[in-house]
Amino acid sequence: MVPASCRILPAMAISLQFLGAAGGVTGSQFLLTVGDRRVLVDCGLFQGGMDEIARNRMAFSYDPDGVHAVLLTHAHNDHIGRLPALVRAGYAGPVFATDATTDLAQIVLLDSAKLQAHAAARWARHHPEAAQAGESEAAVNEIEMATIAERAERPPHLRTETHAPLFDEKDVRRTIGLVKPVAYSTVSPIVPGVEATFHDAGHILGSAIIELRARDPDGAEMTIVFSGDLGRPNTPILRDPTPLTTADVVVVESTYGDREHSPGSQAVDELMGVVNDVAKEGGVLLIPAFAIGRTQEVIWVLDDLVRRGRVPRLPLFVDSPMACEANDVYLRHPDAYDAETAALLASGDSTLVYPGQECTPSVAASKAIIGSPRP
Numbered sequence: 001m002v003p004a005s006c007r008i009l010p011a012m013a014i015s016l017q018f019l020g021a022a023g024g025v026t027g028s029q030f031l032l033t034v035g036d037r038r039v040l041v042d043c044g045l046f047q048g049g050m051d052e053i054a055r056n057r058m059a060f061s062y063d064p065d066g067v068h069a070v071l072l073t074h075a076h077n078d079h080i081g082r083l084p085a086l087v088r089a090g091y092a093g094p095v096f097a098t099d100a101t102t103d104l105a106q107i108v109l110l111d112s113a114k115l116q117a118h119a120a121a122r123w124a125r126h127h128p129e130a131a132q133a134g135e136s137e138a139a140v141n142e143i144e145m146a147t148i149a150e151r152a153e154r155p156p157h158l159r160t161e162t163h164a165p166l167f168d169e170k171d172v173r174r175t176i177g178l179v180k181p182v183a184y185s186t187v188s189p190i191v192p193g194v195e196a197t198f199h200d201a202g203h204i205l206g207s208a209i210i211e212l213r214a215r216d217p218d219g220a221e222m223t224i225v226f227s228g229d230l231g232r233p234n235t236p237i238l239r240d241p242t243p244l245t246t247a248d249v250v251v252v253e254s255t256y257g258d259r260e261h262s263p264g265s266q267a268v269d270e271l272m273g274v275v276n277d278v279a280k281e282g283g284v285l286l287i288p289a290f291a292i293g294r295t296q297e298v299i300w301v302l303d304d305l306v307r308r309g310r311v312p313r314l315p316l317f318v319d320s321p322m323a324c325e326a327n328d329v330y331l332r333h334p335d336a337y338d339a340e341t342a343a344l345l346a347s348g349d350s351t352l353v354y355p356g357q358e359c360t361p362s363v364a365a366s367k368a369i370i371g372s373p374r375p
């Protein structure tokens, strides 16, 4: 169990606070204090049940204006989703991220702002009197007061009447405007006394393990590594996670750390079997997949199976505007590909695009799939 805050070494003026993704798997946020400098790693959205979602409404547990830099491991919402709210609350410092993370973050955060605006408008339509009375600005209340030890076991039980968006499109644009791009495997100065190196994490495009080198005012040094979310070795498209050999402290994600995964090749064999069954029966295969990362992997694998003649070429619809936008970002960053994907591209195979795949940018296009000709 992770304590909410810990001084890393008693003799050093370096401390680390766990402000999310502790006792849960969303809302990643770590505050590193080195002397009088404060550096935030990730600023993720809490997702899941009502208590988790309500946590996004709680005030930041530090002065947003008193943070000197933010670093992002990758562009999933549970790692970046509250950043525009932090900017709205007063943060105006630099945001360090890879180029690909910035491109994907823009898609994710603009989509989030749009969904929040729609949800708030819908709520106001259904509760005109409450909306008129300003009830949507009510604060978050903790129903059961919990001790720190209890909170370490489970999140507090919260209630909120708030329906206003956490942030809007303008906040997202301001957030993206704060980004300072970083390259992989390059030491970047962050604030006096802290430098960072971003390494491949192999999770989604642009994802990084962040290695921070901190030096306190007395000159004592330490290396702290934040794994971010880690990909599995040998997954398609991206380079494998970079092995790091030295660190004083490692903060590692452990979402699936308690189970043994079956080998990736087994999953490909299962997918191949299902596609062949569906083709034989004249059916339709629905593959629910996260829009960023998993969708591109599935497309890569299906394209590979078709190219090798292991499955027939069925029509493929990518039925998600966000996944389609993410596909385009993946195509724009060949510098992040692993050797296999780079070699396929060099040989003329557009391996990130399934032959004849169609994207649905609108609800109408999505509905039209049902009338598409069958093979």
Ligand SMILES: [Zn+2]
Pocket: 074, 076, 203, 229
């Ligand atoms: Zn992730």
